Amino acid sequence: MCGTEVVKEFIIQTSTFYIVIIQYKTVKVNGVNIFYREAENLKKPTILLLHGFPSSSHMFRNLIRELADEYNIIAPDYPGFGNSDQPPINEFEYTFDNLANVINNFVEEIKLDKYSIYVHNYGAPVGFRLAIKHPERIQAIITQNGNAYEEGLYLLGIQYVHIGNIPPKKIRKS
16 A cells, blocks of 8 residues: 555453554545554454544554454544544535545555444444445444434435334335
8 A cells, every 4th residue: 555654553462362463554545644553364354443523543442452353453533533634624525425435435445345344423424324335345234322313314315114113114215
């Protein structure tokens, strides 16, 4: 990857004796430097960690350590968050659609073909847009306090119908 900066954090856990190497990288996406944390374990399934507001991939620092022996972990900072560039608002559209577009291009830049998404708070509208745009890439959706408002889903073409105690039924607009 052109322009990638790598800083490594080494963690040794003696109880099961494994070494976790967490790398801090940046990659240019849509003209913006996107910072991300990576615990590379390419023989394992990938989880893309999408952070909440007002946070960054730093919120996942302990989770990354816990998951790294069983998963390939990628945790980007959105533009304007954490260690990623913060373009001026007159040069960058800070909307969920645009953040999802940047993260989609980020995923393509680092060549992720299949992955699960772990969405927290603000990461849900970003992650759900990735899932709608490329459902073939998504293996699972894990949500922690993810925002999924009917109004927001309606704008994406999804409606939910609630009838008494019957579980909601998903209906897609044509």
